[in-house]
Amino acid sequence: MKNLLGKSLRGRLTILYGLLLTLALVFYAGGTSVYFLHNLRHQLDLSLDRDIETVEGLLSLAPDGHLEKGSEEGEAREGDLGRGYLLEVWSGNGVLLYRSDELNGAAMGQPVYLNGNRWREAPHTLRLPNGMTVRVASRFHRIEGQPLVLRLGVSEGPLWQQFWEMVGVLSIGLPITVLLIGLTGYMVAGRALRPVDLMARHAAKISAERLDDRLTISNPDDELGHLGQAFNMTLGRLEESFDQLRRFTADASHELRTPLTAIRSVGEVALQKAGGVPYYRDIIGSMLEEVSRLTRLVESLLTISRADAGQIELHQTTVNALELVQEAAALLESLAEEKQQTVVVEGNSILNVWADRLILRQAVINLLDNAVKYSPVGGRIHVDVSVDTHTVLIAFQDSGPGIPVEHRGKVFQRFYRVDEARTRAEGGTGLGLSIVKWAVSVNGGSIDFDSEPGHGCTFTMRLPVSKIQNATERLS
Amino acid sequence: MRLLVIEDEPKVGQALREGLQAEGYEVILAETGEDGFFLASNRVFDLIVLDVMLPGRDGLEVLAALRKQSISTPVLLLTAKDAVESRVAGLDAGADDYLVKPFAFPELSARIRALSRRGKAEPMTLIRIGTFEVDPVTRTVLREGIRLELTVREFELLEYLARNKGRVVSREMLTRDVWKEPGRATPLDNVIDVHVARLRKKLDDPFAIKLLHTVRGVGFLLSEEAP
Numbered sequence: 135m136k137n138l139l140g141k142s143l144r145g146r147l148t149i150l151y152g153l154l155l156t157l158a159l160v161f162y163a164g165g166t167s168v169y170f171l172h173n174l175r176h177q178l179d180l181s182l183d184r185d186i187e188t189v190e191g192l193l194s195l196a197p198d199g200h201l202e203k204g205s206e207e208g209e210a211r212e213g214d215l216g217r218g219y220l221l222e223v224w225s226g227n228g229v230l231l232y233r234s235d236e237l238n239g240a241a242m243g244q245p246v247y248l249n250g251n252r253w254r255e256a257p258h259t260l261r262l263p264n265g266m267t268v269r270v271a272s273r274f275h276r277i278e279g280q281p282l283v284l285r286l287g288v289s290e291g292p293l294w295q296q297f298w299e300m301v302g303v304l305s306i307g308l309p310i311t312v313l314l315i316g317l318t319g320y321m322v323a324g325r326a327l328r329p330v331d332l333m334a335r336h337a338a339k340i341s342a343e344r345l346d347d348r349l350t351i352s353n354p355d356d357e358l359g360h361l362g363q364a365f366n367m368t369l370g371r372l373e374e375s376f377d378q379l380r381r382f383t384a385d386a387s388h389e390l391r392t393p394l395t396a397i398r399s400v401g402e403v404a405l406q407k408a409g410g411v412p413y414y415r416d417i418i419g420s421m422l423e424e425v426s427r428l429t430r431l432v433e434s435l436l437t438i439s440r441a442d443a444g445q446i447e448l449h450q451t452t453v454n455a456l457e458l459v460q461e462a463a464a465l466l467e468s469l470a471e472e473k474q475q476t477v478v479v480e481g482n483s484i485l486n487v488w489a490d491r492l493i494l495r496q497a498v499i500n501l502l503d504n505a506v507k508y509s510p511v512g513g514r515i516h517v518d519v520s521v522d523t524h525t526v527l528i529a530f531q532d533s534g535p536g537i538p539v540e541h542r543g544k545v546f547q548r549f550y551r552v553d554e555a556r557t558r559a560e561g562g563t564g565l566g567l568s569i570v571k572w573a574v575s576v577n578g579g580s581i582d583f584d585s586e587p588g589h590g591c592t593f594t595m596r597l598p599v600s601k602i603q604n605a606t607e608r609l610s
Numbered sequence: 611m612r613l614l615v616i617e618d619e620p621k622v623g624q625a626l627r628e629g630l631q632a633e634g635y636e637v638i639l640a641e642t643g644e645d646g647f648f649l650a651s652n653r654v655f656d657l658i659v660l661d662v663m664l665p666g667r668d669g670l671e672v673l674a675a676l677r678k679q680s681i682s683t684p685v686l687l688l689t690a691k692d693a694v695e696s697r698v699a700g701l702d703a704g705a706d707d708y709l710v711k712p713f714a715f716p717e718l719s720a721r722i723r724a725l726s727r728r729g730k731a732e733p734m735t736l737i738r739i740g741t742f743e744v745d746p747v748t749r750t751v752l753r754e755g756i757r758l759e760l761t762v763r764e765f766e767l768l769e770y771l772a773r774n775k776g777r778v779v780s781r782e783m784l785t786r787d788v789w790k791e792p793g794r795a796t797p798l799d800n801v802i803d804v805h806v807a808r809l810r811k812k813l814d815d816p817f818a819i820k821l822l823h824t825v826r827g828v829g830f831l832l833s834e835e836a837p
Contacts, residue, residue, distance in 0.1 A: 415826070415837075422827025426781075429712050430797060465789070468804040492792060503800075 143330075144323045152316040159311065163304040170300055174293045175269070179257045182271040186286045189221060193284075195277045201231040219288055220268060226281035237262070242270050246283040253283050259290060266291070329358050337365065345373040385549035389431055389564065393424040400424075434565045438548070441572050448490045448576065452600040455485045455526050456519045462498040463517065466506060473511045477502075481519025485526045486600040489577035494597075497573035500566045501530045501593050507562075508534030509590070521599065525579075528595040536587040545583070546571040611726060612636045614655045616646030616672065617688070618664050626659065629715050630722070633777075643667030650676055655683050657725055659718075662689040662700065670703045677704040684725045688713070714780040716829060737772040740834050742813075742821060744772045753817060763788075764809050771822070771832040778837075780829040806830055 194202045201223060222241070223232040226248035233239070240263050243255065253274035260268045268287040275282045333349055340347045348369060351362040404417040440446050456479070463479050470477045487494070505515045513533035520527045537545060537552055544550045549564040570593075574581045578598045585591030613635045617623040620641070627637045638655075640646035643664040650658055650672075658676075662669035673685055687700045687708040700708045706728070707721055737744045741754045749765055751758040760768065766788050771779055785791045785798045806822065814820045823831045831837055 419826025419828070425712070426827065465791075465798070466801060468808075469800055472804050 144320065144327050147323045148316055148320040151319050152312055155315055156308070156312050159308050163301075163308060167297070167301055167304065171293075171297050174296060175259075178269050178288065178290070178293055179271060182257065182269060182286055182288060183273075185219065185288075186271060186273045186284055189219075189284060189286060190273070190275050193223070193275070193277060193282075195280060219286060222285040222287075224283045224285070226283070231282065238264070240264075242268070242285045242287050243272065248274075248281055248283070260287065267294070269293075330361075333358070333362060333365070340369065342376065345369060345376055382548055385564075386435060389549060390428065393428045393431070396424045397421045431563050431565075434563050434569065437569065438565065438572070441576070446493075446576070448493070450488055450490050450577070452486045453489050453491050453494060454483070455487050455528055455597070456481055456483045458491070458495060459498055459502075459517050459519060459528060462495060462502050465499065466502050469503070469506045470515065473506065473509070473513070475506060475509055475511070475513045475515055477506075477515045477517070479517045479519075481517075481528075482521060483519075485519055485521055487526045487577070487579075487597040488600040489579075489597060493573045494577055497570040497595070498528070500570045501595075504566060505530055505532035505534070508532055510534065522596075524599050525596045526599055528597070529592050530594075531590060531592040533590040536585040536589055536591045537583065538587055542585075546581075611656045612638070612654070613657050613659060613722070614638050614640065614646065614650055614653075615659045616640045616643065616650075616664065616669070617659070617661045618642060619661075622661075625715075626718070630719070633719055635722075643669065643672045647672045647675055650681060650683065651679055657722060658683050658685045659722070660685050660687055660705075662687055670699060673700075673703045673705060684728060686718075686721055686725060714782055714828065716778045716780045717783055719777065720774070720779075720783060737769075737775065739772065739775055739821060739832065740819070744769055751813075753813065756816075758812050760809070760812065763805060764812070767805055767809055768813065768832075771830060775832050778825050778829050778831045783829070 196202050220234045220237055220242065221232060222230070222234070222237070222243070224246035225231055226246070228245040228247045230245070242260060246253070253272070255272045257269060257271040260270050262268055267290040269290050270285055270287040272283055272285040275284055329352065336347075336349055348366045349362045351359050351366075353359045354363060400417055400420050404414065407413075409417075437446075459479050463477050467477065502515070502517070509515055509532045515533070516529075516531040518527075518529045518531070520529075541550075541552050545552065546567050548568040550568075551562070551564050571581055574595050574597065580596045581593060583591050583593040611634075613630060615623060615626050615630070615637055617626060617639070618641050623639050623641060627639050630637045638649060638653075640649050643666050646658075646660070646664075647667065649655075660669045660673060664672070669687060669689075673687070676683070676685075684706040685704065687705040688711055689700060689708055690711040706725055709718060709721060734746045737746070743752050745751075746769055751760060751765065751768060767784065770784065770788050781799050781802050784802050789798055789801075791798060806824070810822045814822055819834060820836070821832055821834065823833065823837055825831050825837055
């Protein structure tokens, strides 16, 4: 049973609530019983008190000092007494004057020695040698000037019978109540948990092929609604990354296919034609060019997949932003010179960022390379390094054609090209900006751009200020 | 010089053998790790070119076994794995250098030359090709007695090409050895092409005999004869 119920949340809940309910009811029943017993005794004491008064009226003292009891009413009383009342009468100096025969000589208390005219003995319960429990009350009385003490006892049998009856009723009722409430609880829990079961079934059906499916949420405000929403959001992200992966795979194979097609057709055509050594050299050279393009692409893909898998270890240090940009600009200087472009790098020279130098440098080189590529002959490229509270801003402004509005959201996507034919002809892999985005974000920064078609565009990197720099600033 | 090439891919193996033979090496090709290990432990070689991904016994195991037998022949590992760990594993196993596939042949032959003269610095002597000479000490370049005015980068580029005279130098080699660019991720091909074009203008344009040649798809070559 325990295993059967214990497996499901429903069963565990029912058992837990059942146990708590039983515990509460047992306490309640126990308390009630004790109170009931106390009450019964109190009632008995009150009636004993009344009866003692009656017995007092029946007693008289014979001239020889012998105690007499009775009248006709008294006889009747005696009969009553015979059915359970027990009487003991003591003189003030410890002499037993009367003792009911039913007591068979057993005492209902210590011999009485009166000290003055006071007598006080609390009602108490006594167990007689014959096994009977008796409730005893006593009272001080004076007959013809002689002080006496009366003890009247009555069997507690009926009291205990009543008590046990009540306990019996309670102990039959209690399990029945617990069982009924438990069953109801089990049903209620089942009802409450049914949506969870439905959700689980539904979720199990959502596979990689059907990621667009979502759980239906009946009440978005309750706990199950929250669970469902969270699950749906996870599904959303999952679907997004699956889509991304699918697109990436499709794009990557397309990109790989392009140089492969070139190699193949160049080779096939060359084999069909008869040509001299220079011709074949040229053909082989052309094929090798495609091979280096493939190699570069595969290397970029490898970098990206390692980055995606989080396998690239960062070696973060304090990097001077302006120096880094100047270094990259010097590297690409000759390219700009060929196009008679002016490259201006300026800004705050004390700004340091906390980053992996090589990775960030790659990003800076890619952005500068793009700026040179897209700015016209005689154009101007301006890089500015500035600070905004805890962020270092590096802005790369080119004088190219700018990026049309419809491409805004996509330029950082892998293999996305604003001008397909042009970038391919220039040997771009279509991965440059996506690598920039990764390089910046892995170093805790962000990148976006601003562009007015016809007036160039500005890519702005935001990177966290190196904490070490802050420390030295505080020192100085 | 006798080389042992352990490479299971027949096309690559053949190409390496032919290419290295053309450079004047005696080349023995083994196609499995077992064969390679057997040859390496029974004959004396000046250098071993070892592919990591071999069927059966892989390159690293062969290398470890050789080093265990105290065979200290220099080993150049060829690996298709770009991951840093596999490079480290290769160097830990006792390799002297490694090259990631796909590599350019000029790169391989440059590494082999470097390994075979290991420990010996390149001499700072005058390099001469016909009437052309480069002096690494005074950093001067003379052609037919005329001194050429070169920038620092142009001089370094020319010196590197001159040291490798008669051999093709790939753009990857220039990126690493002249531009000292770390990592293969930075493609400087355009930058290199611009510098080569400028160098050519100063070096070759005024003279009848052209020295600096572009080998399409491979790289550049400094030689009196066109390739």
